[in-house]
Amino acid sequence: MRTVIRNGQVIDPGNGINGIRNLYIHNREIIGIGSKPAGFTADREVNASGQYVLPGIIDLCVRLREPGEEHKATIQSETRAAASAGITRMVCTPDTFPIIDTPAMVHMVINRAQDLGYARVHPLGALTVGLQGQRLTDMAMLMDAGCVGVSNAQEIVKNTLVMRRAMQYASTYDLPVFLTPRDAWLQGNGVVHEGEVSTRLGLPAIPEAAETVGVARDLALIETSGARAHFDLISCGRSVTMIAEAQDRGLPVTSSVAIHQLLFSENDIGAFDTQYKVMPPLRTRQDKTDLIRGVAKGQIAAICSDHQPHGADSKLAPFSEAATGIAGIDTLLTLTMGLVRERKLDMETAVSALTVHPARILGTNAGHLGIGAQADLCLYDPQKNWQLDQHTMQSKGRNSPFYGVKLKGKVTRTMLSGKWVYQ
Amino acid sequence: MRAPDSSIQFDENGHLKHFLTVNGLTRKSLVNILDTAESFINFGQREIKKVPLLRGKTLVNLFFEPSTRTRTTFEIAGKRLSADVINLNASRMSTTKGESILDTVRTLEAMHTDLFIVRDKASGAAHLIAAHLPDHIKVINAGDGRHSHPTQAMLDMFTIRQKKPDFSRLKVAIVGDILHSRVARSQIHALNILGVDEVRVIGPRTLIPTEIEKMGVTTTSDLIGGLEGIDVIIMLRIQHERMDGQLIPSEQEYFQRYGLTENKLQLANEDAIVMHPGPINRGLEIASSVADGSRSVILNQVTNGIAVRMSIMAKLMGGQEKRS
Numbered sequence: 001m002r003t004v005i006r007n008g009q010v011i012d013p014g015n016g017i018n019g020i021r022n023l024y025i026h027n028r029e030i031i032g033i034g035s036k037p038a039g040f041t042a043d044r045e046v047n048a049s050g051q052y053v054l055p056g057i058i059d060l061c062v063r064l065r066e067p068g069e070e071h072k073a074t075i076q077s078e079t080r081a082a083a084s085a086g087i088t089r090m091v092c093t094p095d096t097f098p099i100i101d102t103p104a105m106v107h108m109v110i111n112r113a114q115d116l117g118y119a120r121v122h123p124l125g126a127l128t129v130g131l132q133g134q135r136l137t138d139m140a141m142l143m144d145a146g147c148v149g150v151s152n153a154q155e156i157v158k159n160t161l162v163m164r165r166a167m168q169y170a171s172t173y174d175l176p177v178f179l180t181p182r183d184a185w186l187q188g189n190g191v192v193h194e195g196e197v198s199t200r201l202g203l204p205a206i207p208e209a210a211e212t213v214g215v216a217r218d219l220a221l222i223e224t225s226g227a228r229a230h231f232d233l234i235s236c237g238r239s240v241t242m243i244a245e246a247q248d249r250g251l252p253v254t255s256s257v258a259i260h261q262l263l264f265s266e267n268d269i270g271a272f273d274t275q276y277k278v279m280p281p282l283r284t285r286q287d288k289t290d291l292i293r294g295v296a297k298g299q300i301a302a303i304c305s306d307h308q309p310h311g312a313d314s315k316l317a318p319f320s321e322a323a324t325g326i327a328g329i330d331t332l333l334t335l336t337m338g339l340v341r342e343r344k345l346d347m348e349t350a351v352s353a354l355t356v357h358p359a360r361i362l363g364t365n366a367g368h369l370g371i372g373a374q375a376d377l378c379l380y381d382p383q384k385n386w387q388l389d390q391h392t393m394q395s396k397g398r399n400s401p402f403y404g405v406k407l408k409g410k411v412t413r414t415m416l417s418g419k420w421v422y423q
Numbered sequence: 424m425r426a427p428d429s430s431i432q433f434d435e436n437g438h439l440k441h442f443l444t445v446n447g448l449t450r451k452s453l454v455n456i457l458d459t460a461e462s463f464i465n466f467g468q469r470e471i472k473k474v475p476l477l478r479g480k481t482l483v484n485l486f487f488e489p490s491t492r493t494r495t496t497f498e499i500a501g502k503r504l505s506a507d508v509i510n511l512n513a514s515r516m517s518t519t520k521g522e523s524i525l526d527t528v529r530t531l532e533a534m535h536t537d538l539f540i541v542r543d544k545a546s547g548a549a550h551l552i553a554a555h556l557p558d559h560i561k562v563i564n565a566g567d568g569r570h571s572h573p574t575q576a577m578l579d580m581f582t583i584r585q586k587k588p589d590f591s592r593l594k595v596a597i598v599g600d601i602l603h604s605r606v607a608r609s610q611i612h613a614l615n616i617l618g619v620d621e622v623r624v625i626g627p628r629t630l631i632p633t634e635i636e637k638m639g640v641t642t643t644s645d646l647i648g649g650l651e652g653i654d655v656i657i658m659l660r661i662q663h664e665r666m667d668g669q670l671i672p673s674e675q676e677y678f679q680r681y682g683l684t685e686n687k688l689q690l691a692n693e694d695a696i697v698m699h700p701g702p703i704n705r706g707l708e709i710a711s712s713v714a715d716g717s718r719s720v721i722l723n724q725v726t727n728g729i730a731v732r733m734s735i736m737a738k739l740m741g742g743q744e745k746r747s
Contacts, residue, residue: 199632200446201428202546202569202605207633270427272547316525316555318545320568 001043001418002026004036008048008379012055013348014356014368023053025375028418033369048379051412054351055367056088056376057333058358060256061232062307063325064121065396067108068097073309073396075109078329079118081394083422086333086378086411088119089359089366090307091178094126095153101126101137103145110146118421120376122362124151124178127166131155134162136169143175148362149230151178154279158184160217167227176228176361181214181239182280191320193281197266203319206281208236215239219246222253230361231255233306235280237290244299254361255299257291258306259335260326262344264288264401274315274322275401278306292344301357303350305332309397327397330388335402337382337409375418384410428570431553441553441562442735444571445612453616457581460727460734466503467729476737477506480537484510486565487524487543492701492725493565493575497540500732506538528552532560538740539563546570546605561739563732569605575700576609578731580617582724583655586696590617594652596691597640598625598681599659599708602632602670606700607659615639625649626681629670646681650690657698658683658709674707684710688718696720 003025010021010033017033024032024040031037059082065073082090092109094100100109100123113121125142127150129135139150150170157163170177187210192198194205215231219242222229231243234255243255260278265285269276276282294300308325315322336354339345345353359367369377386392388402414422429447434440439452466472482501484494494510501508511531515524524543531539538561541549546568553562566572587593595614601607601624614622615638622640624631631642643649650656661677671677683697697709697719705711714721 194633196634196637199635200608200638202567202571202608205633271431272428272550313523316551317523318543318548318551318568320545320547 002040003044003046003418004040004042005046005048005053005379008051008053010053010369011347011351012369013352014055015370017369018347023369023377025415025418028375030369030371030373030375032371046379046413050381050383052380052382053369054086054378054380055355055369056378056414056416057086057354058362058367059087059090059305059307059329059332060302060358060361061258061304062090062092062329063095063309064092064109065309066096066112072311075112075121076116077396078307078309079113079116079121082329083118083414083416084394084411085330086380086414087329088376088378088414088416089122090119091122091124091148091362093151093153094124095131095155099126099131100124101129101131101142103138103141106142106145106147117416119416122146122148124149126150127152127177128157128162133157133159136166139170139175140173143173149176149178151232154180156182156184156187160221163218164221164225167221167225167229171225171227174228176230176363178230178232179218180232181211181218181234183210183213183217186210186213191277191281192269193266193283195266195284197269201269201272208238208283211236211280212238212242215242219243219251219253222246222251228252232304233258233280234291234300235261235283235287237287237294240290240294240299244294247299254301256302256304256358256361257295257300259303259328259332260306262288262292262295262303262339263335268401272319273401274317274319275326275399275403277319277322277324278326279324292339295353296345296349298349301353301361303332303336303353304358305329307395308399309395310399312398315399323399325399326401327395327399330393330395331400331402331407333380333411334407334409337380341408375415377415378411379413380409381412382409384408384412386410428550431550434558439738440558442573442739443549443553443562443564445573445576445609445616446571448616450616450618453577453580453613456577456731456734456738457584459737460581460730463730463733464727466733472503473505474503475505477501477504477740480506480740481535482506482508482538482540482736483531483536484508484540485513485528485531485542486511487513487515487548488566490542490565493542496725496728497565497732500729500736503729504733504736524548524551525555528556532556536560538736540565542566544568563735563739566605569603569608571609572605573609574728574732574735575606576613577735578724578728579610579657579698579700580613581727581731582698582720583696585723585727586720587654590614590619593619593654594621594623595619595655595657596623596625596649596653597657597659598646598683600630600661600665601626601635601659602630603662603665604659608638610657611638611640623649623653627671646687647690650687653691654695655698656683656688656691656695660700660702661704661708678707682706682708682710683713685712685716688713698724701725
C-alpha cells in the first residue's frame with residue numbers, strides 16, 4: 001500500500017522541517033518527503049491542503065483505568081480517543097487494579113492495546129511492589145516484558161533508602177525511573193496550592209516546598225545512583241530551575257509538565273470548581289509563567305495530558321472529596337496549539353514537546369517524519385472550530401474544565417504504522 | 424468583578440438568593456441586615472414571639488457536623504418567623520461510598536423544602552448544594568469547613584455595632600487559630616466591607632495562613648504589642664483536636680503567649696470589648712475572669728444570633744435586595 005499526503009504543512013522539528021511538502025508512505029514506513037521517490041505510484045492520495053501534518057503525538061502520562069476501573073474508562077475507549085486526538089503512543093502509569101508490578105500485567109496491557117490497534121501503549125512498571133514503597137519489583141523482568149520505565153505513580157516513596165536502592169537497581173539495567181517529586185508530610189491531606197486561594201477558600205493546602213523538597217531529594221539520589229530519571233508533572237517554577245541546574249551539571253534528568261499547568265493557576269479554582277482539582281495542584285500565576293518559559297527554553301522537554309478519566313459524578317462533591325484530575329487526551333494537541341496561537345510557545349518548541357522530545361525520553365526512534373521512520377502521524381486542521389461535549393469527547397471520562405467550551409483546531413486524521421486509525 | 428465564591432449568591436436580577444459568604448456583599452446590604460435585625464431584637468420579650476413572615480414555609484436545618492448553639496438559634500429564628508422547622512443531624516461518608524451530599528439534599532428537596540440551613544465539615548459544601556438546587560430553594564451557610572460562617576460574622580457585627588456604632592474608627596484584633604477558622608474569615612470580610620480602620624490578626628505563625636494579608640488584614644505574632652489601640656478583641660476557639668504538638672506545643676505555652684487575661688486586656692483601649700464565637704475553652708484562650716467580666720459581650724453574641732438569623736432569613740425569603 002502506497003499513500004501520498006499532498007500539500008500539507010509538514011511540521012517535523014526532529015528533522016528541521018516546517019513547510020508545505022508531500023509525504024510518501026509505503027506500508028508502515030515513510031519513504032519520501034518533498035520529492036517523490038523513484039518509481040512511486042500512489043494507491044491512495046490524501047489532500048492535506050490547509051492542514052498541518054505532524055508526527056504522531058507521544059503522551060508521557062495517561063491512565064487508561066483498565067484493569068480494575070473499567071466503569072471509568074477502558075484501554076479500548078481511551079486508545080480510540082487517543083487516535084482521534086492525534087496521539088499514537090502513550091505511556092500509562094502502573095496504578096491500575098491490580099497494579100502493574102508483574103510481567104503478566106505488562107503483557108496484558110500491551111497485548112490488549114495491540115489487538116485493538118488504535119495507539120501504542122507503553123506501560124510503566126511499578127517501582128515498588130504494590131506501589132507500597134517498601135520492596136523493589138522485578139524490574140529487569142518488567143523491562144523484558146516491555147516496560148519503558150518504572151514509576152511509583154502518585155504514591156510517594158517515603159523511605160529515602162528504598163528510593164535510593166530502587167534508583168540504583170533500575171540503573172543497573174539503564175531503566176528510566178519516572179518520578180513525581182513530592183514530600184508526603186508536606187503534601188499531607190492538601191488539595192490546593194498553599195497561598196492566597198487556599199487561605200480565602202479555607203481548603204487544606206500543599207506548599208510549594210512539598211514539590212521542591214521532593215525534587216531536591218530525588219536529584220541527590222540520582223546524582224549518587226546514576227539512574228536515568230524523568231520528573232513527571234512538575235508544577236513549580238522553582239522545580240524548573242533546580243532541574244535545569246542539575247542538567248547543566250550533566251545529570252541524566254528530564255522533565256515534563258501537564259498541559260493544564262501551562263493554562264491555569266490556583267485562581268482558576270474560583271468558587272470551589274472541582275474541574276480544576278489536580279495533583280500536583282495548580283500553582284500561582286508566576287509558576288504558570290515560569291513553566292511556560294521552561295518549555296520555551298527546553299528545560300522542560302515534554303508536555304503531557306496527565307489524562308485521568310472519571311465519570312461526571314466524581315466531581316459532584318465538596319472540593320476536598322471530589323475526584324482528582326482531568327480527562328485530557330482529547331484536548332492535548334488543541335490546547336498546546338492554542339499556546340502557539342497566543343505566541344507563548346513557538347511552533348517548533350510546541351511540536352517538539354509533544355513528539356520528538358518525549359520519544360527521546362523513551363529512548364525510541366519515533367516522534368519524527370524522517371525517511372525510514374514508522375508512519376505514525378496526524379493531520380491537524382488549525383482553523384476547525386469545535387466544542388468539547390458528549391458528542392465530540394471520545395474519552396469515556398467526562399471531567400474536563402473544557403467540557404462545553406468552544407475550541408479551535410482539531411485533528412482530522414491519524415495514521416498508525418501506515419494505517420489510518422482515525423478519519 | 425465580584426468575588427468568585429460570591430457570585431452564586433445572586434440571581435440574574437442581582438437579588439440575594441443564598442447567604443453563603445459575606446465576601447462580595449455590599450456595605451449597604453450588610454447594614455440592611457443589621458437594621459432589620461434591630462427590629463427583631465426585642466422580640467424575645469414579647470408575649471407572642473412570632474411574626475408570620477415565613478408562614479407555610481419549610482425550613483430544614485441540615486447539619487452534617489454536630490452543633491448545638493448554631494442549630495438551636497436557627498431553629499428559634501425560623502420558628503419565630505412562623506416557618507415549619509425540621510432538624511436533621513445527618514451523617515455522611517466522606518468518600519464515594521454511601522449517599523452523596525447531593526443525594527441527601529435532593530431527597531429533602533423532593534419533600535418541598537423552601538430553605539436549607541447547611542453545615543458541613545468540607546469547605547465549599549454549601550456552595551455545592553446551592554449550585555445544584557432549583558432556583559426557588561434558598562440556602563444559608565451555617566458553616567462550611569474552614570471557609571465561611573457568614574451568619575456568625577453578621578451577629579458579631581451586630582454585637583459590635585451595639586457597643587461601637589461607628590465602624591470607621593475601629594481597630595479590631597482577631598486572636599488565635601485563624602488557619603482553621605471559618606468564623607475569622609467571615610469576620611475579616613465583614614469588617615472590611617463595613618469599613619473598619621484596621622483588622623489585626625494575632626497568633627503564632629503556625630496558625631496564621633499564608634497570604635492572609637491579601638484578605639485585608641495586618642498580622643502580628645505578638646499579643647502584648649498587638650493589643651495596643653484595639654477597640655474590639657475577638658478571641659477564637661482553640662480546638663483540642665488541633666493540639667497535636669505541631670501547631671501549638673502545649674496548652675500552657677499557648678495560654679502564656681496568647682491567652683487573654685485581665686492584665687493583657689489592660690493593653691487594649693480602656694473601653695475595648697471582648698468577643699468569642701463560643702464554645703469557650705476557659706484557661707486556654709481566655710481567662711474565666713475576662714470571659715465573665717464587664718468587657719465581655721460573649722452572651723450578647725448568643726442573644727443577638729437569633730435576631731440576626733431572623734433578619735437574614737427574612738431577607739432571603741421575602742425582601743428584595745438589589746446588588747450594586
